[in-house]
Amino acid sequence: KAGVTQTPRYLIKTRGQQVTLSCSPISGHRSVSWYQQTPGQGLQFLFEYFSETQRNKGNFPGRFSGRQFSNSRSEMNVSTLELGDSALYLCASSLAGQNTEAFFGQGTRLTVV
Amino acid sequence: DAKTTQPNSMESNEEEPVHLPCNHSTISGTDYIHWYRQLPSQGPEYVIHGLTSNVNNRMASLAIAEDRKSSTLILHRATLRDAAVYYCILRDGATDSWGKLQFGAGTQVVVTP
Numbered sequence: 001k002a003g004v005t006q007t008p009r010y011l012i013k014t015r016g017q018q019v020t021l022s023c024s025p026i027s028g029h030r031s032v033s034w035y036q037q038t039p040g041q042g043l044q045f046l047f048e049y050f051s052e053t054q055r056n057k058g059n060f061p062g063r064f065s066g067r068q069f070s071n072s073r074s075e076m077n078v079s080t081l082e083l084g085d086s087a088l089y090l091c092a093s094s095l096a097g098q099n100t101e102a103f104f105g106q107g108t109r110l111t112v113v
Numbered sequence: 114d115a116k117t118t119q120p121n122s123m124e125s126n127e128e129e130p131v132h133l134p135c136n137h138s139t140i141s142g143t144d145y146i147h148w149y150r151q152l153p154s155q156g157p158e159y160v161i162h163g164l165t166s167n168v169n170n171r172m173a174s175l176a177i178a179e180d181r182k183s184s185t186l187i188l189h190r191a192t193l194r195d196a197a198v199y200y201c202i203l204r205d206g207a208t209d210s211w212g213k214l215q216f217g218a219g220t221q222v223v224v225t226p
Contacts, residue, residue, distance in 0.1 A: 004156075033211050043157075043200075043216035055210050090156050098206040099164070101147065102214075104156035 002026065004093050004105035012111045018079040021108045025072050025093030031055075032074040033102065034066060037088040046089075049074055050096070081112045116140070117201045122221040131188040133220055135201030138182045143207040146177060148186050150197040151219070157200065160186065164206065188222075196224045 005024040013019050025032050034046040045058040049068035066076040072093075078085055088109050092102040118136040125131040137146065145164050149157040161168055161175045163184075168175040174187040188195055198219040204211065 006156075031209075031211055033214070035216075042218055045213045045215075048211055048213075050210070056213055058213060092157075092211070094211060096209050098143075098209050099145065100209075101159045101162055102211060103159060104149075107156045 004091055004103050006089075006091050006105035006108050008108060009106065010109045010111075012113060013081050015081055015083060015112055017081050018077060019081060019110060020075055020077045021089055021091075021110070023074045023076075023091030023093075023105060025074070025091075026103055029093035029095055029103075030072050031094045031096060031102075032068055032072065033092045033094075034074070034076050035090040035092070036060075037090060037107070038086075043090070046076065078110075083112050086110060086112045116203050116215055117217055119199070119201055119217060119220045121218065122223065124223045124225060125188075125191045127192060127224055127226050128190050131191045131195070131222060131224075133186040133188075133199050133201075133222070134183065135185070136183045137201070137203055140181050140203060141205070141207075143205060144203040145206045146175065146181075146184050147202050147204050148173070148175065149200045149202070150195075150222075151200070152197045158197075160199070162204075191222075191224045193224050193226065196222055198222075 033048040048056040094102040147162040148160040200219040
């Protein structure tokens with residue numbers, strides 16, 4: 001069974017550019033969550049999608065956005081990149097239900113120069 | 114703010130058991146206790162979760178205090194591969210949303226040969 005796949009694995013962008021990251025969840029998982037991980041702030045929740053609807057959103061500026069497609073694949077977009085956006089971006093997928101676990105991808109390492 | 118408290122680090126000898134404590138004094142009746150671990154440059158990996166009763170799986174055991182205000186993750190025989198940051202987090206089971214998981218700093222486990 002394939003795990004959560006995130007692409008690309010590594011990315012280097014210039015300040016002011018925008019970037020789109022992709023996440024393919026485990027087959028059958030309709031919940032997809034995104035996290036940002038930095039050495040200083042640790043893992044911080046960005047947003048959660050379920051059946052193409054954003055269900056929860058973390059405390060990030062509007063430059064951070066996401067969406068989910070009908071096949072449950074999700075993308076997140078960061079516009080007008082800042083140096084502080086350099087981080088490991090992680091995606092997690094899970095089955096619907098209360099007694100379930102989440103499975104994380106390997107992440108996308110974004111470096112803004 | 115993180116809802117759980119863990120020691121910053123713990124050391125263990127290889128093939129010895131490791132007991133990782135977690136305090137969650139404000140846990141609600143519907144919160145599931147989840148444990149994840151993260152190896153360097155990888156996404157978090159699911160370890161185990163439970164609600165009230167102790168749980169065992171192939172990776173570890175989870176011992177939950179009777180009042181549920183604390184729990185302990187038990188790695189029965191530590192290997193070098195178990196060296197990672199271990200996160201104890203609470204997930205609200207009142208809904209099937211993953212909501213805003215709050216990862217603290219976790220416990221860095223060091224395994225010595």
